Amino acid sequence: MVEVGSNQRRTTLKDVARAVGLSVNTVSRALNDMPGVGEDTRQRIKAEAERIGYVPNIHARSLVLGSRRTIAMIVTNLFNPFFAELVSEAESRATDAGYTLLLLLSDESEDREERAVAAALRSGVDGVLAVPVSNDSRAFDAVIRAGLPLVLVSREITDLHADYYANDNVAGMRMTTNTVLDRGATDVVLIEEDLQISTVRNRIAGFRLALEDHGIPFDRRNIALIPTRRSASVALPWLPWQAEDAHRVATDLFERGRRPHAFVLGNDHFALGLYVALREQGLRVPTDVMVIGWGDQPFSRYLDPPLSTVALPARQVAANAMKRLLHKVSGGQGHPETVIIEPELIVRGSLPRSPALIRGGTTP
Amino acid sequence: MVEVGSNQRRTTLKDVARAVGLSVNTVSRALNDMPGVGEDTRQRIKAEAERIGYVPNIHARSLVLGSRRTIAMIVTNLFNPFFAELVSEAESRATDAGYTLLLLLSDESEDREERAVAAALRSGVDGVLAVPVSNDSRAFDAVIRAGLPLVLVSREITDLHADYYANDNVAGMRMTTNTVLDRGATDVVLIEEDLQISTVRNRIAGFRLALEDHGIPFDRRNIALIPTRRSASVALPWLPWQAEDAHRVATDLFERGRRPHAFVLGNDHFALGLYVALREQGLRVPTDVMVIGWGDQPFSRYLDPPLSTVALPARQVAANAMKRLLHKVSGGQGHPETVIIEPELIVRGSLPRSPALIRGGTTP
DNA sequence: GCTATTGACGGTAACGCTAATGTGACCCGG
């Protein structure tokens, strides 16, 4: 069995140099496939380095090269599978390009976000990929001041002049809302998280645009915001709670005598609680009430009835963002760019098969 | 607006030293709260460093200190919320201890696992926290050979002498199986992933123990293994597919005339597909068939009926593992230790309220 | 046959930081 935690001195370039009787310099050039070394010498050096178990000291290399070949990714949480997918794709792309990924979680807290940014800078990363907590640019100003490439994903910061990659929340929510309106709903309720982020703002904007499209006046009562639970200044958009809160919000509506024809949601997890609330009210989906979720979670197609939802191009967004970031990291230029990708509506049993199946909302 | 990607030279200790008219060394000691600096001088130095925006160069510091204060975490994927929670907790603990977390994904592929380990070593991390892909120790031998602290989480490698932290899969599955047996089931089917990992092995062991507890002979037909989908040698335990595969496996059983009294599952996602299969067969939960899942996913309590399942102490496991790793990283000794935590059965509507409600399995 | 040119290699200086060792001023006791 190999001994753990041995404290033998690591073999360095100097050791290899001594072993082959050449200079440190030549050995370095040989191992890095730099010109200026005879081919046979190069092979001999490589063989010897392998033999005595030489592993380059990344710290020294980073110091002289000024790069650690590492990307920091700052994400609010991993419980939202959308973020998990973003991180997953980003890791894969970074690895393929010979970079590693430093993961920092901000937990929807501006405090922690600031600390994450500080940690990223301290760690000497080559670039930062971030899903910001809010519209406040303060934390990320530090990144820009440090001269580090920065790319934002999924959430925009309005007055920050940075690259931004996301899916189209405006068009997406406009599409879902229009879908239920086209099918005869006139009283639609949007359930959303109460977070101060562009994602929510844009989805609300899309929702209002759809109402406009159909000449329906917007009322504040068309939107139900689910307050974010916080603990010690850390937001907790914990998925079970989202379902629970959606259940409560919907039940409140019904108890106040409201009876919407359709719900469009900012999150598939809201549908879990909403479905229960509807069952409790004896309302049937989609004949009494239409429901469209957001995010196409794995469970959504297995609900009863299967949940219509919006599939988000998470991998594509992350891939584009990382590609752009790596381009900037390796000295690439160009004005900050914004790339917004259209999401896709997935129609399932929670929508009536054909339009205009619901009229007036109440079944006779 | 701040210019992005500027190439101004970073301010170094020397700049601070010149600004305050002191030596580099004194500035270093002042900023690191080392003795040998007058208190007023220290404050003056700190203020000046802050003013001119000094950020220590981690590369240089790492070189001289021989550490980057970074932990590598190698995980198979982030789609399984259990792993997402492990990573989340690990990141939090590492951050609290002044470390950063390098995330590497192995995608259930031994190839990628080996590359992840290599990347971790190249990156000069101080320790490795890993969920291994298989029972093969080869990849992690390299970690031990490099003298790096290694802690395994959630999956064990039998012949690797390393610390290991997990939840008790044997006891957990024994408990769930005993629960349905206690309530009168005699024909129980376990649905599991077909992965060569200790997790699955142990859950199967627990399942068999429960059968023994009840004097029921074990038959190969008591276990339905769901083959892992692979693409280009990368396993894809993608959650929607797990549900789909469970649906298929269950339907196959029914079509071959099998009619189990209970299903115990290795994963809540299997329940999604199973529920659909049961509905298609006109079978009711829990009166006709009992179901217990595994992992307490957010959606599980919102299924119809709510899914009984096993809640896993993911955060606790990760916290213990990271604590142990950080202990070893800072030179701590001790024999490799194994800590196994009991999971908790959560009883919901997919189990009959009182034992012995089902007899013989068929309702009259 | 003598000078340019090329190729293979060595010497040395960074990179920015910390740690070990020096140095001078000051204080204190005898």
Add this chain to the structure above:
DNA sequence: CCGGGTCACATTAGCGTTACCGTCAATAGC
């Protein structure tokens, strides 16, 4: 009044690599 100790700082030596220049021989060109 002087020796020894203490404090506040400076000087210097690395850490292991890569980059920039030399050097020296072999070869090519006229």
